[in-house]
Amino acid sequence: MNSMRIIVAGGAGYIGSHVCVELVKAGCKALVIDNFVNSSPKALERISEIAGGDVELLEADLADPADTQRIIDAVKAFRPDGAVHLAGLKAVGESVAEPVMYYSVNLPATFTLVRALEEANARLIVFSSSATVYGALNENPIDEDGATGPTNPYGRTKLFIEEILKDLALADKRWKVCNLRYFNPVGAHPSGRIGEDPNGIPNNLFPFIAQVAVGRLPKLKVFGDDYPTRDGTGVRDYIHVVDLAAGHVAAIDYLSRKATPGAVAFNLGTGSGVSVLEAIGAFKRASNRDIPYEIAPRRDGDIAEFFANPSRANAELGWKATKSLADMCADHWRWQSGNPNGYRD
Ligand code: UDP
Numbered sequence: 427m428n429s430m431r432i433i434v435a436g437g438a439g440y441i442g443s444h445v446c447v448e449l450v451k452a453g454c455k456a457l458v459i460d461n462f463v464n465s466s467p468k469a470l471e472r473i474s475e476i477a478g479g480d481v482e483l484l485e486a487d488l489a490d491p492a493d494t495q496r497i498i499d500a501v502k503a504f505r506p507d508g509a510v511h512l513a514g515l516k517a518v519g520e521s522v523a524e525p526v527m528y529y530s531v532n533l534p535a536t537f538t539l540v541r542a543l544e545e546a547n548a549r550l551i552v553f554s555s556s557a558t559v560y561g562a563l564n565e566n567p568i569d570e571d572g573a574t575g576p577t578n579p580y581g582r583t584k585l586f587i588e589e590i591l592k593d594l595a596l597a598d599k600r601w602k603v604c605n606l607r608y609f610n611p612v613g614a615h616p617s618g619r620i621g622e623d624p625n626g627i628p629n630n631l632f633p634f635i636a637q638v639a640v641g642r643l644p645k646l647k648v649f650g651d652d653y654p655t656r657d658g659t660g661v662r663d664y665i666h667v668v669d670l671a672a673g674h675v676a677a678i679d680y681l682s683r684k685a686t687p688g689a690v691a692f693n694l695g696t697g698s699g700v701s702v703l704e705a706i707g708a709f710k711r712a713s714n715r716d717i718p719y720e721i722a723p724r725r726d727g728d729i730a731e732f733f734a735n736p737s738r739a740n741a742e743l744g745w746k747a748t749k750s751l752a753d754m755c756a757d758h759w760r761w762q763s764g765n766p767n768g769y770r771d
Contacts, residue, residue: 432507568733604691607692616760634646663734680742
């Protein structure tokens with residue numbers, strides 16, 4: 427691992443910034459490619475501050491043909507060993523309203539990155555996929571051999587990219603691919619210096635709770651309390667973003683050690699579920715703030731319960747989520763309370 431050179435596409439974002447910290451800590455050199463459409467250059471300063479090493483930056487849009495040659499040149503000049511690919515649009519609701527935008531950003535960004543890696547002779551890629559590729563077709567816990575059937579365009583871009591990378595690895599044995607299927611990433615770096623900074627009103631549970639706790643939003647809506655779960659609210663597999671980031675480093679290490687791994691999918695989750703009411707309770711304890719909430723109707727498209735079987739990643743990557751729900755809440759709160767407006771002043 428030490429001294430590997432890794433491109434981090436989307437490296438200024440929520441997950442990408444945590445991946446950069448773990449890469450620098452592991453002794454790697456990183457080149458971030460980001461267009462800052464949903465991220466801030468401040469994250470990069472803070473990565474250096476936390477990890478004690480710089481990351482290089484190429485400000486460019488992987489999905490914009492006008493930037494393609496500049497990206498290829500910069501990637502070749504960096505002489506990478508591989509890439510972590512987290513560049514793309516990621517809002518489920520927006521993808522339903524603007525499907526063509528999602529397809530025409532997430533797929534071309536991948537093509538450009540793959541082409542640049544080919545030209546740099548660095549055929550190793552760890553892709554930021556999502557457990558959303560499974561849709562609602564499987565019994566819990568979900569394993570990687572489960573059926574896929576994403577229920578929105580965002581999720582379909584994740585599945586299509588996985589399939590494209592699989593085809594690539596089938597066509598050319600030099601390609602090494604990990605498709606990492608994230609469950610529900612939450613929390614922040616324990617330093618409180620980097621974390622999730624959603625644009626506008628958050629859709630996801632943790633950022634919403636955190637903004638209620640800090641007083642930026644008045645009240646949380648709990649979407650349904652009549653699910654067949656232990657307290658009637660939806661159950662998800664929340665994973666600390668630092669554990670998730672460590673999974674990327676483990677995936678790079680795994681791919682670099684294997685001669686011809688092909689394309690392998692891994693669930694990154696804890697393997698246990700937490701209900702909405704349990705999450706509220708834990709956040710309340712961590713923040714020592716009141717979290718007003720009301721029970722609201724179910725949200726369209728939500729399922730009752732969804733959690734991972736992470737045993738393939740545990741066994742093959744030698745990786746395991748180690749942080750508790752209390753850690754996720756404490757770290758999320760440290761970030762939110764120290765940076766009530768995210769990276770904006
Ligand atoms: N949820 C909620 N209120 C919110 C946002 C989410 O009750 O304002 C619930 C949602 O119904 C689900 C869980 O929290 O049961 C996690 O939702 P999130 O959007 O964070 O993740 P996903 O649905 O993609 O797993």
